[in-house]
Amino acid sequence: MTNTSFSAMIEPLALAVQRAKKPLMDATIRILLRYADRNTPEKSGVLRRGNQSDVVASGDYGRVFNQVPYAGFVHNGTPPHVIVPKRPGGVLVFQIGGKTIFTKRVNHPGTNANPFYDRAVQQSDDERMALLQRTGDTIVARSRG
Numbered sequence: 001m002t003n004t005s006f007s008a009m010i011e012p013l014a015l016a017v018q019r020a021k022k023p024l025m026d027a028t029i030r031i032l033l034r035y036a037d038r039n040t041p042e043k044s045g046v047l048r049r050g051n052q053s054d055v056v057a058s059g060d061y062g063r064v065f066n067q068v069p070y071a072g073f074v075h076n077g078t079p080p081h082v083i084v085p086k087r088p089g090g091v092l093v094f095q096i097g098g099k100t101i102f103t104k105r106v107n108h109p110g111t112n113a114n115p116f117y118d119r120a121v122q123q124s125d126d127e128r129m130a131l132l133q134r135t136g137d138t139i140v141a142r143s144r145g
Contacts, residue, residue, distance in 0.1 A: 047071060080108060082106070
């Protein structure tokens with residue numbers, strides 16, 4: 001087989017892959033976003049509503065992300081840390097058991113991670129792989145004519 005005949009044979013397949021790239025990435029990101037929404041903790045609903053996605057026009061990559069400022073703290077957890085007022089000389093005010101507390105600092109024990117995006121990736125794996133398989137099968141079938 002010559003290089004010319006190999007190129008002629010592979011070119012329709014390469015074009016089919018290129019055409020399928022953006023729809024495949026769009027569908028993959030939709031799957032991930034659906035699983036992310038299922039796994040995102042919902043206390044007030046703010047964090048779940050913060051889940052967003054986008055795919056670049058070429059389809060080379062896409063992402064699922066969260067714009068809520070505290071999303072990373074929920075996902076990754078926090079180590080023990082000290083909380084102090086934002087303004088010098090200020091006080092922290094919060095309630096515990098109906099009692100109002102005024103203090104200059106709090107030793108926060110930290111929070112456990114709740115890796116909701118990691119779970120979304122793991123739980124969606126079979127569905128994403130099935131999508132990839134169907135897309136590949138379709139590309140091969142169409143390239144054969």
